[in-house]
Amino acid sequence: MKELSIKPEIHTFDKCEEFITNFKIGKDDLIITSEHTYNSYFKKFNIDANVIFIRKYGSGEPNDEMVEAICSDIKDISYKRVIAIGGGSVLDVSKLFALKTISPVTDLFDHKLEFIKDKELIMIPTTCGTGSEVTNISILELKSRHTKLGLAVDELYADYAVMIPELLEELPFKFFATSSIDALIHAIESSVSPKATSYTEMFSYKAMEMILKGYQEIEKHGPEARIPLLKNFLLASNYAGIAFGNAGCGAVHAMSYPLGANYHVPHGESNYVMFTGVFKKYQALKPSGKIKKLNAFLGEILHCREEDVYVEIEELLNVLIPKKPLCEYGVSEEELRDFTESVMTKQGRLMANNYTELTEETVYKIYRSLY
Incomplete structure (x- = not known):
């Protein structure tokens, strides 16, 4: 009987700067986060990375339409690592972008697409709730079906889960x-x-x-x-x-x-x-x-x-x-x-x-x- 599995390597840093230095964040990285989080904690370090602000694609819980729109916007961007910095919405969405094929999202959640992970995945929570940084689950609202569904496959595990308490200091x-x-x-x-x-x-x-x-x-x-x-x-x-x-x-x-x-x-x-x-x-x-x-x-x-x-x-x-x-x-x-x-x-x-x-x-x- 399997007793326990912890897939991501877990790191802790007191400050964001320590993470940026240790993980050598740069041009081969795709950062998915909120504009507020990025401007408050990362912008001052002039990181040379591709940055996606998730709220450009809608508010509220993550959904398939949001993911499809991001797919469209980044189709010409080359990246080797996905760095998710946010709450459950950001983490759940970002996991999918470590996969080779994401769209159509409904086909992905119906297991009609092959699950191939071809990017490294780093998860950094900015809330104290989802635990998504250490799970293989992505949950989206599928708009056409009026419900939420969870996708749970090993390809969605992060390579690294990073805990930075500084990121919670402004959490309302x-x-x-x-x-x-x-x-x-x-x-x-x-x-x-x-x-x-x-x-x-x-x-x-x-x-x-x-x-x-x-x-x-x-x-x-x-x-x-x-x-x-x-x-x-x-x-x-x-x-x-x-x-x-x-x-x-x-x-x-x-x-x-x-x-x-x-x-x-x-x-x-x-x-x-x-x-x-x-x-x-x-x-x-x-x-x-x-x-x-x-x-x-x-x-x-x-x-x-x-x-x-x-x-x-x-x-x-x-x-x-x-x-x-x-x-x-x-x-x-x-x-x-x-x-x-x-x-x-x-x-x-x-x-x-x-x-x-x-x-x-x-x-x-x-x-x-x-x-």
């Missing part, structure tokens, strides 16, 4: 909150996955501990308490990425995708909407096993009884983002059946990682409970 609190909640849910979902091992659990539980204790400091001292803890949150996100990159995420992520795709809700926030509803159902269906270990661990950190952990964790997360019912995002009751069908027919990759089996009717009932 809202984005810190949504991204770090995403990392927490990565850790929690992967800890109860059927694919979890003692190795992946080690990363899952350490990530949970670091994130929740950081949240407790924010609860006591306010949003600025996060600043001295940014390196911890960045590492916790990376640990959670290693965990779910091996063990996988499940129904929380699968059920969040229709909300995110149809109502443009940030990924971490849409996960939070689903999180406790899914785990309360897991608890009701299969109270013994890995969830018992999880609840005992969470109860110790949250100083509460095991049966109260999902109430207590929701109260703590509400300090960062107040949880809203689905109806407040504009979702109609009729759409809950559509959401359910989308999950059951399009998210098999994720639903295979559920702690216990969730039927179509159970998924619908979870949506109803969150409405």
Whole structure:
């Protein structure tokens, strides 16, 4: 049984300048980032590289139309390395540009194109949430299909994952909150996955501990308490990425995708909407096993009884983002059946990682409970 795989070589630097010097960034590199990140941290070094600003191609979650437009713009550019500097959108999009053939993007996600990686790939996160720098997963909204899909193939692994805490210093609190909640849910979902091992659990539980204790400091001292803890949150996100990159995420992520795709809700926030509803159902269906270990661990950190952990964790997360019912995002009751069908027919990759089996009717009932 495979216990653990960590494909990228992981590096840490305190400052961007150290990274630029050590990796000898130059004319053979394609940098994909945001204009704000580039101007704030990299422009002053006069890097001789090809630079793509992702927001030129649209706002919100990454999608297939965005990737096709970038493909068109860089078709005549020669590059040997792709350097992604950004949050989940940048990282997920950039992975595809290490492949020899990307377009048509829908064919790529349908596995109709051959996966050949012919460029080196360097991933640098600027949020503390996705863990995408250490996974082989790229998630896009496919506009014509009105849903998100994940592509998971080994050719999407980075060669290098680079942690630079300096890049988080200007991260607004809202984005810190949504991204770090995403990392927490990565850790929690992967800890109860059927694919979890003692190795992946080690990363899952350490990530949970670091994130929740950081949240407790924010609860006591306010949003600025996060600043001295940014390196911890960045590492916790990376640990959670290693965990779910091996063990996988499940129904929380699968059920969040229709909300995110149809109502443009940030990924971490849409996960939070689903999180406790899914785990309360897991608890009701299969109270013994890995969830018992999880609840005992969470109860110790949250100083509460095991049966109260999902109430207590929701109260703590509400300090960062107040949880809203689905109806407040504009979702109609009729759409809950559509959401359910989308999950059951399009998210098999994720639903295979559920702690216990969730039927179509159970998924619908979870949506109803969150409405």
